[in-house]
Amino acid sequence: MSSAHSAVATAGSVSPPPSPVSSAASSASPVSAASSTSASGASPTSGELLEFVRRTARDEALIASLPLDPEGRTWIRLDGPGGSESWLIGWPPGTGTGWHDHADSIGAFTTAAGALREHSLVVRLPTDGWKTLELTDGVDRSRELATGQGRAFGRNHVHEVLNESEDAHAISVHAYYPPLPRIRRFSRTGAVLRLEQTESPEDWQ
Numbered sequence: 001m002s003s004a005h006s007a008v009a010t011a012g013s014v015s016p017p018p019s020p021v022s023s024a025a026s027s028a029s030p031v032s033a034a035s036s037t038s039a040s041g042a043s044p045t046s047g048e049l050l051e052f053v054r055r056t057a058r059d060e061a062l063i064a065s066l067p068l069d070p071e072g073r074t075w076i077r078l079d080g081p082g083g084s085e086s087w088l089i090g091w092p093p094g095t096g097t098g099w100h101d102h103a104d105s106i107g108a109f110t111t112a113a114g115a116l117r118e119h120s121l122v123v124r125l126p127t128d129g130w131k132t133l134e135l136t137d138g139v140d141r142s143r144e145l146a147t148g149q150g151r152a153f154g155r156n157h158v159h160e161v162l163n164e165s166e167d168a169h170a171i172s173v174h175a176y177y178p179p180l181p182r183i184r185r186f187s188r189t190g191a192v193l194r195l196e197q198t199e200s201p202e203d204w205q
């Protein structure tokens with residue numbers, strides 16, 4: 001399964017975020033979806049983020065409001081619980097994020113329509129001072145997230161998310177806390193992971 005990541009092209013010229021980036025159908029101001037506060041008033045947990053994205057994914061009117069574009073991903077910024085960053089994202093067939101991480105943010109996402117594939121690494125990547133890394137055997141994970149299925153993740157999560165369908169759009173809901181301070185993008189050839197660039201919020205807002 002470790003080689004499957006190369007089977008699907010990432011989204012053409014636009015390099016939308018993991019986590020959205022510029023252009024496309026982003027709304028000027030966040031859309032309120034479901035509750036915007038954590039139940040406890042404290043920093044949201046990954047479990048609370050997962051509960052939020054699942055609840056939001058069941059909001060049929062909101063999901064239907066996302067413009068879909070066969071040429072590339074589309075997104076709407078939402079208000080997540082407890083000050084978290086949330087996105088509703090549309091994925092045309094064959095699009096994906098490419099490999100990236102989420103700095104120290106925790107997060108959750110769920111598929112609201114269609115199906116997504118997540119490839120992830122069970123490694124803690126060094127923070128600084130490297131350009132390429134050779135991954136050891138056994139660090140790859142792969143899972144399909146069918147409609148209604150989601151997952152939460154902790155700090156330093158490294159993954160790529162793909163819509164492997166040849167003919168069906170997918171829609172997903174994502175939440176991150178704290179709001180992403182930066183993401184690192186990687187390319188991968190076999191076991192070699194290469195740091196390509198670091199993006200900050202100015203790059204996607």
Ligand SMILES: [Fe+2]
Pocket residue numbers: 018019097100101102159
């Ligand atoms: Fe991501």
